[in-house]
Amino acid sequence: MEGNGKQAENLDVLVSTQKVIKKALDKLGYPDEMFELMKEPIRMLTVRIPIKMDDGSTKIFTGFRAQHNDAVGPTKGGVRFHPNVTEKEVKALSIWMSLKAGIVDLPYGGGKGGIICDPRDMSFRELERLSRGYVRAISQIVGPTKDIPAPDVFTNSQIMAWMLDEYSRIREFDSPGFITGKPLVLGGSHGRESATAKGVTICIREAAKKKGIDIEGAKVVIQGFGNAGSFLAKFMHDAGAVVVGISDANGALHDPEGLDIDYLLDRRDSFGTVTNLFKETISNQELLELDCDILVPAAIENQITEENADRIKASIVVEAANGPTTMEATRILSERDILLVPDVLASAGGVTVSYFEWVQNNQGYYWTEEEVEGKLENVMVGSFENIYNLSKSRKVDMRLAAYMIGVRKMAEASRFRGWV
Numbered sequence: 116m117e118g119n120g121k122q123a124e125n126l127d128v129l130v131s132t133q134k135v136i137k138k139a140l141d142k143l144g145y146p147d148e149m150f151e152l153m154k155e156p157i158r159m160l161t162v163r164i165p166i167k168m169d170d171g172s173t174k175i176f177t178g179f180r181a182q183h184n185d186a187v188g189p190t191k192g193g194v195r196f197h198p199n200v201t202e203k204e205v206k207a208l209s210i211w212m213s214l215k216a217g218i219v220d221l222p223y224g225g226g227k228g229g230i231i232c233d234p235r236d237m238s239f240r241e242l243e244r245l246s247r248g249y250v251r252a253i254s255q256i257v258g259p260t261k262d263i264p265a266p267d268v269f270t271n272s273q274i275m276a277w278m279l280d281e282y283s284r285i286r287e288f289d290s291p292g293f294i295t296g297k298p299l300v301l302g303g304s305h306g307r308e309s310a311t312a313k314g315v316t317i318c319i320r321e322a323a324k325k326k327g328i329d330i331e332g333a334k335v336v337i338q339g340f341g342n343a344g345s346f347l348a349k350f351m352h353d354a355g356a357v358v359v360g361i362s363d364a365n366g367a368l369h370d371p372e373g374l375d376i377d378y379l380l381d382r383r384d385s386f387g388t389v390t391n392l393f394k395e396t397i398s399n400q401e402l403l404e405l406d407c408d409i410l411v412p413a414a415i416e417n418q419i420t421e422e423n424a425d426r427i428k429a430s431i432v433v434e435a436a437n438g439p440t441t442m443e444a445t446r447i448l449s450e451r452d453i454l455l456v457p458d459v460l461a462s463a464g465g466v467t468v469s470y471f472e473w474v475q476n477n478q479g480y481y482w483t484e485e486e487v488e489g490k491l492e493n494v495m496v497g498s499f500e501n502i503y504n505l506s507k508s509r510k511v512d513m514r515l516a517a518y519m520i521g522v523r524k525m526a527e528a529s530r531f532r533g534w535v
């Protein structure tokens with residue numbers, strides 16, 4: 116029983132995040148009160164959203180919005196539509212957003228939202244009603260200078276557009292800066308859709324340099340073929356890497372000679388599903404253990420655990436997903452000298468370009484794709500170097516180094532405000 120309890124604790128993303136935050140604050144010399152402030156969001160709203168379904172029935176959905184810490188500035192973070200959303204997960208995700216904002220030095224704290232639902236079983240109209248209902252339910256605590264939502268798992272630019280429209284109706288003014296990840300015609304930014312994968316690509320390139328691996332010809336495995344995973348597969352393929360494995364929620368595809376990425380991109384559906392078109396598939400667990408140089412979990416949490424960390428064959432693991440590696444597995448990978456680039460750094464490209472989108476909305480002046488990409492490149496390379504160097508100088512893994520840099524700005528802002 117105790118063993119199971121320990122295992123459950125290891126898989127509890129909130130508990131493991133809190134443990135690393137504690138370590139990072141201790142290393143930086145902050146008092147316990149700072150940890151007490153940062154271990155949970157400062158604000159957590161749970162809402163119940165009644166929605167008329169297409170068959171005439173009414174369904175009540177549960178949604179959340181967490182605001183972790185607003186000492187630095189407004190909170191910011193995506194909204195997830197998924198059947199497995201929990202309050203704890205949303206809290207942990209909001210803390211990770213604070214860390215990401217600190218790492219890439221944005222004037223934000225972290226926020227996150229989620230609705231327990233399965234958009235794969237809902238019609239377009241039902242999804243629109245749910246998106247609008249969510250905004251009505253949380254409108255009091257969000258806004259361009261309070262808390263700025265964005266897309267996450269199973270939400271996209273169309274959903275952002277409905278949410279923006281609902282917010283503008285409630286507030287009776289046009290406020291594109293209320294939400295990011297919008298379509299271009301509604302004030303979205305060039306490069307936003309592919310920003311997370313671009314940031315991951317930059318981290319892979321920098322990590323490969325440190326490990327002396329040539330991207331050209333390197334074998335890459337990617338778990339997840341959604342927004343992050345599919346763009347990444349394309350960027351890796353274009354850079355001359357050989358993508359030998361990809362997966363979705365139903366299974367995985369493997370070809371040691373390299374998969375036909377353009378064909379798979381053409382056939383995937385809007386939820387990132389493609390393996391159902393193939394007879395010969397392997398499991399997601401088998402995928403993670405494939406022979407490769409670079410492994411990128413880009414799907415869901417708790418995929419690399421103490422159960423399989425010993426069998427990971429990659430030399431570099433870059434976390435595009437939030438929380439795919441447990442703390443115990445992080446220790447095992449580090450002992451095996453596998454370079455792990457943590458989620459809070461690797462997937463920060465999305466929030467960075469979301470910030471660029473918000474800046475463009477605020478100034479009413481829009482940048483070219485080249486400008487956005489150039490700025491993103493500078494931010495990601497600088498952040499990677501800072502964290503890599505700190506991990507070497509303090510002899511800690513890159514996750515702890517990233518947390519140390521991520522909490523510092525927020526802790527300093529909280530201190531200056533006289534909160535702690």
Ligand code: NAD
Nearest residue numbers: 268269311339340341342343363364387414436437462465
């Ligand atoms: P998505 O919804 O577009 O795609 C998710 C992919 O994961 C799909 O291919 C889906 O089939 C697959 N998947 C779902 N359940 C799975 C399971 N049990 N096992 C294996 N695969 C499964 O989501 P996304 O936007 O690509 O996000 C993926 C991860 O990246 C998430 O952890 C998300 O929080 C993180 N992330 C995304 C962004 C972004 O801008 N999209 C930014 C930062 C972090």
